[in-house]
Amino acid sequence: MMKCQESRELFSLRLDDELELQIVRELEAHLLECHSCTREYEDLREACRRTEAYLAEFRLSRAEKQQIRENVLAKMKL
Numbered sequence: 001m002m003k004c005q006e007s008r009e010l011f012s013l014r015l016d017d018e019l020e021l022q023i024v025r026e027l028e029a030h031l032l033e034c035h036s037c038t039r040e041y042e043d044l045r046e047a048c049r050r051t052e053a054y055l056a057e058f059r060l061s062r063a064e065k066q067q068i069r070e071n072v073l074a075k076m077k078l
């Protein structure tokens with residue numbers, strides 16, 4: 001069973017679709033049982049979506065957008 005700490009470390013990778021299927025399943029199993037992680041994950045996903053929408057207004061390269069998003073995510077993981 002995955003711990004909260006482990007699951008939270010995976011959130012940004014999950015949002016970037018960079019996890020193996022097996023890990024995604026473990027993470028999702030944890031989210032089903034853990035309300036605090038679910039809430040945190042949804043906050044992060046929402047922040048991500050808003051960042052994407054904001055960045056879409058600018059003519060940035062994919063790499064630049066990725067960099068900015070990583071900075072945002074890093075700041076949220078206090």
Ligand SMILES: [Zn+2]
Binds near residue numbers: 003030037
């Ligand atoms: Zn949890």
